[in-house]
Amino acid sequence: xxxxxxxxxxxxxxxxxxxxxxxxxxxxxxxxxxxxxxxxxxxxxxxxxxxxxxxxxxxxxxxxxxxxxxxxxxxxxxxxxxxxxxxxxxxxxxxxxxxxxxxxxxxxxxxxxxxxxxxxxxxxxxxxxxxxxxxxxxxxxxxxxxxxxxxxxxxxxxxxxxxxxxxxxxxxxxxxxxxxxxxxxxxxxxxxxxxxxxxxxxxxxxxxxxxxxxxxxxxxxxxxxxxxxxxxxxxxxxxxxxxxxxxxxxxxxxxxxxxxxxxxxxxxxxxxxxxxxxxxxxxxxxxxxxxxxxxxxxxxxxxxxxxxxxxxxxxxxxxxxxxxxxxxxxxxxxxxxxxxxxxxxxxxxxxxxxxxxxxxxxxxxxxxxxxxxxxxxxxxxxxxxxxxxxxxxxxxxxxxxxxxxxxxxxxxxxxxxxxxxxxxxxxxxxxxxxxxxxxxxxxxxxxxxxxxxxxxxxxxxxxxxxxxxxxxxxxxxxxxxxxxxxxxxxxxxxxxxxxxxxxxxxxxxxxxxxxxxxxxxxxxx
RNA sequence: GGCGCCGUAGCCAAGUGGCUAAGGCAGCGGAUUGCAAAUCCGCCAUCGUGGGUUCGACUCCCACCGGCGCCUCCA
Numbered sequence: 001x002x003x004x005x006x007x008x009x010x011x012x013x014x015x016x017x018x019x020x021x022x023x024x025x026x027x028x029x030x031x032x033x034x035x036x037x038x039x040x041x042x043x044x045x046x047x048x049x050x051x052x053x054x055x056x057x058x059x060x061x062x063x064x065x066x067x068x069x070x071x072x073x074x075x076x077x078x079x080x081x082x083x084x085x086x087x088x089x090x091x092x093x094x095x096x097x098x099x100x101x102x103x104x105x106x107x108x109x110x111x112x113x114x115x116x117x118x119x120x121x122x123x124x125x126x127x128x129x130x131x132x133x134x135x136x137x138x139x140x141x142x143x144x145x146x147x148x149x150x151x152x153x154x155x156x157x158x159x160x161x162x163x164x165x166x167x168x169x170x171x172x173x174x175x176x177x178x179x180x181x182x183x184x185x186x187x188x189x190x191x192x193x194x195x196x197x198x199x200x201x202x203x204x205x206x207x208x209x210x211x212x213x214x215x216x217x218x219x220x221x222x223x224x225x226x227x228x229x230x231x232x233x234x235x236x237x238x239x240x241x242x243x244x245x246x247x248x249x250x251x252x253x254x255x256x257x258x259x260x261x262x263x264x265x266x267x268x269x270x271x272x273x274x275x276x277x278x279x280x281x282x283x284x285x286x287x288x289x290x291x292x293x294x295x296x297x298x299x300x301x302x303x304x305x306x307x308x309x310x311x312x313x314x315x316x317x318x319x320x321x322x323x324x325x326x327x328x329x330x331x332x333x334x335x336x337x338x339x340x341x342x343x344x345x346x347x348x349x350x351x352x353x354x355x356x357x358x359x360x361x362x363x364x365x366x367x368x369x370x371x372x373x374x375x376x377x378x379x380x381x382x383x384x385x386x387x388x389x390x391x392x393x394x395x396x397x398x399x400x401x402x403x404x405x406x407x408x409x410x411x412x413x414x415x416x417x418x419x420x421x422x423x424x425x426x427x428x429x430x431x432x433x434x435x436x437x438x439x440x441x442x443x444x445x446x447x448x449x450x451x452x453x454x455x456x457x458x459x460x461x462x463x464x465x466x467x468x469x470x471x472x473x474x475x476x477x478x479x480x481x482x483x484x485x486x487x488x489x490x491x492x493x494x495x496x497x498x499x500x501x502x503x504x505x506x507x508x509x510x511x512x513x514x515x516x517x518x519x520x521x522x523x524x525x
Numbered sequence: 526g527g528c529g530c531c532g533u534a535g536c537c538a539a540g541u542g543g544c545u546a547a548g549g550c551a552g553c554g555g556a557u558u559g560c561a562a563a564u565c566c567g568c569c570a571u572c573g574u575g576g577g578u579u580c581g582a583c584u585c586c587c588a589c590c591g592g593c594g595c596c597u598c599c600a
Contacts, residue, residue, distance in 0.1 A: 023529095043600065056600055085598075170528055170596070192597060216598045238600035243528085245598075269530095270594075331549075332538065337531085337593080344537065347550050354549090357563070398547095402539095410539050414548035424564055428557095496559055503561075514562050521563095 012071040013378070017234070018335070018406045020242060020265040021167055025406055030233045031263070036067055036074045037232035039224045039262070041241055042124070044081040045105035046090045048312040049112050051325075051340055052238075052271040058326055058459070059268050059334045059407075060236050061118040065457050066403045068120075069378045077123045077227050079220060080106055083213050088202060098203050099128075112313045115322045117459045123227055127219040130226065131205045134214045137222040137256065138194045138207075146255040150185045152197025152210045158190040161251050167265060168243040192248050194218045217248040224261075225253065235262035239335075242267055269337040323460060324349040330409040330458055351417075355461065358420050362448050364518065365432050366441065371464040373452040385446040389426075392447045395419045399454050409458060416454060423447050433518045484513070484520045491515075 015028040030036050040060045043053050057078065064074045082102035091101040106126075113121070127134070138154055141147035146160050158164050158172055165171055172190045183189055193215035198204030204211035224232060230253070237246060246265060253261040316325070328348040332338050359370040378400070385392045395415045402411035426447065427433065430440035455461045483502060490498040503513045510525045 041600070044598085049600090053600055165528095168528065168595075190597080239530090239594070240599055243595055243597085248597085268600080270600075272593085335530095336538085339537070344550095347537070351549050361564090408539080411547070414539070417548055421565085425566095428565055491559075494559075500560070512562070515558075515560095516563075517558095 037228035038234040041237035042078040046087040154195035230257040
């Protein structure tokens with residue numbers, strides 16, 4: 001067993017991955033050596049995305065970064081569901097077309113991903129662009145006897161699938177569903193639609209069963225097969241998708257192909273709005289039918305806790321640094337629920353300052369921006385920070401071990417805080433802000449290089465923050481220079497009343513002054 | 526009714542059958558500073574309750590209390 005694993009990982013670090021299917025961790029052994037095929041269920045684009053839609057992408061983006069960093073080639077697919085009952089309903093109420101609405105909401109989604117630094121998605125297939133693939137998939141299931149047509153609909157026949165329910169460990173006869181509004185057309189209430197006949201006025205495509213559109217689960221089965229193959233490595237999504245979405249995808253794909261769909265089924269915890277019970281933007285409890293009234297009730301209910309809950313993500317971005325949001329998402333283990341709200345966000349932003357401070361400290365000392373440092377690859381070998389950097393080297397190892405163990409970003413983040421402390425201690429110990437010590441500087445460079453490497457794995461601090469710009473910015477800088485000089489004279493003359501007055505009044509105006517050994521610095525609050 | 530998760534310091538949050546129970550925020554003491562800020566050093570938890578297994582459990586098992594998710598279209 002160990003030999004096989006070694007052969008499959010071919011010198012790459014051993015990475016343990018938890019799978020919902022087996023409810024345990026196992027070494028990442030891929031279908032194709034050195035290559036990881038990863039599929040994440042993306043959004044149904046009918047409304048602007050909220051924070052909940054960002055959790056999966058940030059987590060899987062981080063997973064991809066770590067895999068690539070560790071020597072794998074990764075193909076990451078995130079689908080866009082652009083045909084669906086909810087999109088149709090929303091487009092009708094807005095007086096627009098399904099297509100136009102879907103495009104608008106897709107753009108919103110992509111903009112939010114970009115803001116959070118999620119840039120590793122390789123393919124974003126849309127359901128409407130794969131209708132032929134989907135129809136072929138359904139035909140295959142019908143031909144094999146796993147699906148049946150009924151009145152223009154096509155349903156998956158759960159009774160034909162011996163291990164249906166294995167992902168969520170449930171038996172068909174224990175399920176409570178009434179089968180919904182289409183119950184009389186199904187053989188079993190647990191059967192689910194692969195193809196839905198179009199009602200008058202609805203968007204539709206021609207098919208062997210008449211005009212209609214794909215059911216909810218089929219597109220992921222069809223598109224993942226088309227792009228990643230019948231058996232790929234990682235299939236991900238939010239925990240709320242485990243049932244029925246992934247259970248049904250798995251049933252469709254494995255019934256048709258006779259092989260595992262994905263080796264690992266990874267599910268991230270859901271967002272919780274502060275102390276409010278239940279998840280954001282979900283359905284009301286009690287299993288009420290999803291009609292307009294219930295939908296309205298759900299909206300009203302989420303409004304009660306709306307402070308940070310289901311508001312559009314773009315709204316959130318206006319008030320918070322994307323970096324703080326990303327750090328917050330990665331501070332918790334990905335399978336745990338995340339408590340979200342203004343308070344946690346503010347705390348995350350405060351914690352972030354430890355990093356930005358050490359970066360500017362480095363810049364002052366080395367005359368080089370942290371963001372200009374090159375990004376390293378893990379396979380380039382272990383980073384030798386040297387004897388003076390023994391602690392840093394150990395922390396780097398701890399970080400990597402945490403990430404190798406089912407992508408434990410919570411521990412990884414913790415080691416980074418330790419890392420920052422080690423860097424500050426090194427700077428203090430060698431008084432690097434005022435003294436020149438080539439050896440100590442060299443160590444500092446190596447430390448920051450490692451910090452650059454590790455923060456990059458988490459997708460943090462990738463870009464230079466926006467600097468003060470334009471003529472005003474230059475003017476402010478000059479004025480501040482002048483004010484600081486005047487204050488320095490007052491301090492030299494022991495006129496502390498004046499010095500403190502300047503500092504206090506600037507503080508009220510939103511400017512912070514800090515007196516250090518190398519002079520006074522200012523920053524905006 | 527079925528499947529499953531969680532309960533760790535004031536708050537957030539990792540983790541382990543025995544080695545100092547990470548880290549962040551807040552707080553306290555100290556170094557530093559004209560005073561601050563920042564930085565550094567130190568302090569701050571026996572792990573929901575009650576049983577059991579074990580040489581030994583916070584970590585495994587059972588019960589209970591409390592919180593939560595899913596059970597057909599919500600990421």
